[in-house]
Amino acid sequence: MVSGLINANPTVYEKKERRVRSFISNADEYAVEPIDQQEVFDHVRDIKDPEHPYSLEELKVITEDAIEVDDEHSYVRVTFTPTVEHCSMATVIGLCLRVKLMRSLPMRYKVDIRVAPGTHATEAAVNKQLNDKERVAAALENPNLVDMVDECLAPTYG
Amino acid sequence: MEFLEEANYQLKEIQTLEGHTDRVWSLAWNPSTGRDGVPPLLASCSGDKTVRIWERNLSSGSWDCKAVLDETHTRTVRSCAWSPSGKLLATASFDATTAIWENIGGDYECVSTLEGHENEVKSVAWNASGSLLATCSRDKSVWIWEAMPGNEFECVSVLQGHAQDVKMVQWHPTMDVLFSCSYDNTIKVWWAEDVDSDNWQCVQTIGESNNGHSSTVWALSFNAEGDKMVSCSDDLTLKIWEADITRMQSGDGYAPWRHMCTLSGYHDRTIFSVHWSREGIIASGAADDAVRLFVESKDALIDGPSYKMLLKKEKAHDMDVNSVQWSPGERPLLASTSDDGTIKIWELASTL
Numbered sequence: 001m002v003s004g005l006i007n008a009n010p011t012v013y014e015k016k017e018r019r020v021r022s023f024i025s026n027a028d029e030y031a032v033e034p035i036d037q038q039e040v041f042d043h044v045r046d047i048k049d050p051e052h053p054y055s056l057e058e059l060k061v062i063t064e065d066a067i068e069v070d071d072e073h074s075y076v077r078v079t080f081t082p083t084v085e086h087c088s089m090a091t092v093i094g095l096c097l098r099v100k101l102m103r104s105l106p107m108r109y110k111v112d113i114r115v116a117p118g119t120h121a122t123e124a125a126v127n128k129q130l131n132d133k134e135r136v137a138a139a140l141e142n143p144n145l146v147d148m149v150d151e152c153l154a155p156t157y158g
Numbered sequence: 159m160e161f162l163e164e165a166n167y168q169l170k171e172i173q174t175l176e177g178h179t180d181r182v183w184s185l186a187w188n189p190s191t192g193r194d195g196v197p198p199l200l201a202s203c204s205g206d207k208t209v210r211i212w213e214r215n216l217s218s219g220s221w222d223c224k225a226v227l228d229e230t231h232t233r234t235v236r237s238c239a240w241s242p243s244g245k246l247l248a249t250a251s252f253d254a255t256t257a258i259w260e261n262i263g264g265d266y267e268c269v270s271t272l273e274g275h276e277n278e279v280k281s282v283a284w285n286a287s288g289s290l291l292a293t294c295s296r297d298k299s300v301w302i303w304e305a306m307p308g309n310e311f312e313c314v315s316v317l318q319g320h321a322q323d324v325k326m327v328q329w330h331p332t333m334d335v336l337f338s339c340s341y342d343n344t345i346k347v348w349w350a351e352d353v354d355s356d357n358w359q360c361v362q363t364i365g366e367s368n369n370g371h372s373s374t375v376w377a378l379s380f381n382a383e384g385d386k387m388v389s390c391s392d393d394l395t396l397k398i399w400e401a402d403i404t405r406m407q408s409g410d411g412y413a414p415w416r417h418m419c420t421l422s423g424y425h426d427r428t429i430f431s432v433h434w435s436r437e438g439i440i441a442s443g444a445a446d447d448a449v450r451l452f453v454e455s456k457d458a459l460i461d462g463p464s465y466k467m468l469l470k471k472e473k474a475h476d477m478d479v480n481s482v483q484w485s486p487g488e489r490p491l492l493a494s495t496s497d498d499g500t501i502k503i504w505e506l507a508s509t510l
Contacts, residue, residue, distance in 0.1 A: 108477075110445070110446075128373070132341065135296075137234060141252060
């Protein structure tokens with residue numbers, strides 16, 4: 001597809017320490033526990049970058065702070081930061097995030113995915129495409145693209 | 159319309175139709191059913207690559223799946239449309255083809271396949287007489303096909319002009335004027351001064367610079383008279399347009415559509431579908447799982463006609479509402495389709 005790497009030498013950051021999710025000891029164990037920022041982050045942090053053997057967390061494409069969750073209104077917004085401004089992999093990364101959250105979150109959830117403002121040359125076009133569910137549906141019927149996404153989501157990494 | 163202002167109305171669910179195994183994108187009521195003792199019939203299409211035909215049993219009142227049209231499309235079926243006579247069903251698919259189906263002795267058979275688009279076909283529509291069919295695609299083009307004897311379809315025009323993915327095509331309810339709406343945020347109007355010449359041209363582009371939408375235009379629909387049009391968009395608005403169609407009908411040339419009003423502040427997420435009933439009620443289906451109804455309001459005649467929300471049905475579905483369509487027939491029913499894999503049939507009932 002692409003000859004040569006888009007970003008040959010990405011900066012790799014340290015992974016965030018994995019926190020044990022805290023529970024209130026005397027709470028009703030059957031009570032519905034709302035989905036929070038940390039839980040959503042845990043779903044996406046280990047997604048592999050399409051061209052490097054690093055996770056989106058290690059490349060700081062995704063941080064916990066870039067995830068907004070409103071469980072009451074069943075809403076999540078993920079803002080990711082491509083490693084370079086002209087990253088042609090931005091839509092693939094966005095697609096991976098969308099697929100992972102589609103598979104992980106309850107179906108009542110609405111998910112918006114966008115590029116961090118000012119971090120991509122064609123930010124508006126990437127955002128529009130990632131949030132057009134018809135185009136996403138068509139993309140996910142493309143076997144090559146699905147292979148690429150599945151590889152990034154493979155549990156062997158992280 | 160006066161009575162609508164005085165009473166309180168609700169959308170009452172009659173039945174949920176289950177059977178599709180993926181999101182249901184769209185549906186079409188058969189125009190020759192639902193009156194004169196003919197039970198109402200509709201077709202629905204889905205990401206599961208099938209089309210289902212549903213009919214209301216007149217004695218039990220229950221809707222049953224009469225047929226599953228499968229093994230023809232190899233990808234999502236995005237859109238379906240009955241010919242005006244109700245004899246043929248056209249289905250548009252992401253597999254880049256459009257199929258034509260005929261009910262032969264109770265079985266639906268694929269009698270023709272229309273090929274030519276480079277990739278996903280997004281929408282299909284028949285003109286009022288059933289002589290022309292339009293399709294549109296992610297390849298940015300709109301095709302006009304002529305129905306020939308023996309279920310043959312000949313492409314008479316390939317219309318280029320949209321800069322992006324074309325989401326929907328729709329013919330004017332009485333005249334051979336074609337409308338297309340697109341991911342490029344515009345609505346284009348296609349017209350042939352002399353239909354027999356097949357000299358179709360874009361006669362108007364409605365974009366943001368002339369009060370049009372600022373994001374993807376997903377759908378449009380006409381009122382019964384055909385002099386008003388409503389469009390819906392990813393920009394979270396509905397827009398109402400009007401045109402002097404008597405000028406066109408009297409042969410004085412093309413009459414452009416003018417912006418009448420914008421309904422903003424009602425929707426929180428993308429509006430995928432809009433449909434205008436013969437009684438003048440506009441239904442919208444959106445990505446916030448709700449169905450809303452709008453009617454013309456007589457309150458603000460000084461600034462010209464305006465529209466107000468008649469009701470909002472929250473959680474009409476468990477997921478995005480992809481399509482809303484009013485039925486033909488004496489007492490219109492509303493049908494909606496959703497990402498939750500179901501079709502719901504609704505009745506507009508008075509709460510008083």
